[in-house]
Amino acid sequence: MANKSSLSTGSSRPEPSDILVERVRVRVTQARAAIEKSASSSDFTPEARSLRRVFTQMGNSYRQHRRRTGQNVLPAVREAALAFKKEPTMDSLVLVAAQLEGEGILAW
8 A cells, every 4th residue: 555645635635544544444355355255246356346345335424424414525525536436446445534534424
């Protein structure tokens, strides 16, 4: 994984802590284990599917939060999500998690 200084490209982005990076890594590992237990075939590698599963879970949590609060999509969250969709990596997923954590939305 890239060092933390390369993860942050804008001043509005919170710096992900080592603890947050590890929490995301554990979540992706759990998703990968669940994927490997299922017998489905996919064009994506188990790693890519794991990253996407965790991203989807975070997106679901964020949408639920927005429904409860009436809050609009935050530009920084949208930017992080688009960066993940463009290049789905652990680093880009951690940036999404950092945005949600910074807003007090990340539930795990």
